[in-house]
Amino acid sequence: MKFFIDTANLKDIKKGISIGVVDGVTTNPSLMGQENITNHKSINEHYKKICEMIDGDVSVEVISNNYHDMISEGVLLSKIHKNIIVKVPMGLDGIKAIKFFTDNNIKTNCTLVFSVSQALLASKVGATYISPFIGRLDDIDNDGLNLIKDIKIAYSNYNVKTKILAASIRSGLHISKCSLIGVDCITSPLKHILSLFNHPLTDIGIKKFENDFNRYINK
Numbered sequence: 001m002k003f004f005i006d007t008a009n010l011k012d013i014k015k016g017i018s019i020g021v022v023d024g025v026t027t028n029p030s031l032m033g034q035e036n037i038t039n040h041k042s043i044n045e046h047y048k049k050i051c052e053m054i055d056g057d058v059s060v061e062v063i064s065n066n067y068h069d070m071i072s073e074g075v076l077l078s079k080i081h082k083n084i085i086v087k088v089p090m091g092l093d094g095i096k097a098i099k100f101f102t103d104n105n106i107k108t109n110c111t112l113v114f115s116v117s118q119a120l121l122a123s124k125v126g127a128t129y130i131s132p133f134i135g136r137l138d139d140i141d142n143d144g145l146n147l148i149k150d151i152k153i154a155y156s157n158y159n160v161k162t163k164i165l166a167a168s169i170r171s172g173l174h175i176s177k178c179s180l181i182g183v184d185c186i187t188s189p190l191k192h193i194l195s196l197f198n199h200p201l202t203d204i205g206i207k208k209f210e211n212d213f214n215r216y217i218n219k
Ligand code: E4P
Pocket: 006, 026, 027, 028, 111, 131, 133, 135, 136, 167, 168, 169, 187
C-alpha cells in the first residue's frame, strides 16, 4: 500500500519523506490555503517545490468548476512537473474533463468520491486514482470504511485499473483498516502516519530492555 501525505506544508512533507515511508503527496485548495501563498504564480511555484522534493505522484487540484476551464487549468498544471496528477472533483464536468485528460495522457485523481456509483463513473473515463473520503462520511454517521470495502469489491469484479486512494483519513486505525481492505494507497496528514509507530507495549519493552541491561551488565 502506498502512503501519500495529505498536506501542502513543505516542512511536513520533508519530515514525512525523511522517515522513508512516504510515496507521494496530495494537496487540495483548503490545504493550499493554509500555506503562505498569495498569488497564482506562487501556487505553481509551490507545486513545483513539492514535486522536486519527492520522486512520486503529487496530486494538485483544479479550482475551476466547468469543463472548459478545468481542461485549460489541468493542462497548465500538468506542465509544471512530470510528477503532477491533476485532481478533478467528481461531477458531470469533472468526469468529462477526466475523459479529456485520459485521452491526452494526463494522469488524474477524481476527488470527492462518496459512493460506489461515483467510483464506477471515474473508472469508466480512465481516472488514474479515485479519492473516496472516509472521515467526511464518518462525520455524517455513515461508515467511510464500508464505502472503501464496497468500491474494492466493485473494482475487483471488473479488474478495474483505476487505483483506490483512500482519503480524509482521521486516524492510524483508518490506515491499518485500509490495508486489510487492500486499497492501493492512502493519503493522510503526517500526525496519523506518525501514530502508526505507537504501541504502549513497545514503549514498556524498550524501557525494560534498558533497565535490565543497566541492572545486570552495565553495573
Ligand atoms: C485528499 O485528497 C483530500 O483532499 C483530503 O484527504 C480531505 O481530507 P479532510 O476530509 O480531512 O479535509
